[in-house]
Amino acid sequence: MPKSAYTLKCYECDSGSCINQEKVCPSQGQQCGALRVLSYAGDLKVSDINVKICALAEQCVEGSLNFGISRTIITSKCCTSDLCNTQPAPDASISIPNGRKCFKCDGQQCNATLMCKGDEDHCISTTVSFGGEKMIVKGCASSQMCASKQTAQITGSIGAEIDCCQGDYCNSASGTSAGLLLLVAPLISLVMFS
Incomplete structure (x- = not known):
């Protein structure tokens, strides 16, 4: 049977x-x-x-x-058992700088230093599309955020490719516009649950 x-x-x-x-x-x-x-x-x-x-x-x-x-x-x-998710997700631990450094965008340039925190062990660079314009944002990410399936899920909804690399300042310092940085975090939050 x-x-x-x-x-x-x-x-x-x-x-x-x-x-x-x-x-x-x-x-x-x-x-x-x-x-x-x-x-x-x-x-x-x-x-x-x-x-x-x-x-x-x-x-x-x-x-x-x-x-x-x-x-x-x-x-x-x-x-992985029935009704086992009774408890909420754990609180995020307090993140302190971990010594890694990546470029971030500040105003019109992407050559400012960002001190990575906690488990952020990769530098990232991504292009975000909004209102027909493409903007580059740069920063730090933890390894799980750079994993291929996770990246595909995030990028599928915001139309961006996330390039991850390891090593201080590996996300290069080319100049770009960074006006939509405040929109990126809420967009990623929405993508995770859509």
Whole structure:
């Protein structure tokens, strides 16, 4: 007798009021997940999104994208048994500079130094399209944010390619416009849960 496909039952809620509702995951291979996305503009927290979902393995990441004036930190806790995502995602740890240095965009130039924090061990450069204009942004990222599946998920919705490299200042210092930096973190936050 053939076995029927088994999918998990997980708690689901959005950031508004996290009242747990049970949901059967739509496909096999999904896990129960609790995710948290924190977005900062400078030192000011601009959003704190907590959700519980049926998650794909590539959504169960922890890491950050840091563009200097904006930073997005993602934490998650995923599990593989029915209704196991009762607890929220862990708080993001306090990030202190780790000694790595990358270029960031400041005004019209991308030659300012950004001190990477926490587990940010890569320099990044990406092009963001907005209103028909393309703008380059540069900064630091943790290795999981540079992983191919994660990058594909982020770039699929904002129309950007993220180039990651390791080594101080490996994201070159060419001059570009950086007027939309404040929009990047909220866009990435939205992409993670769309």
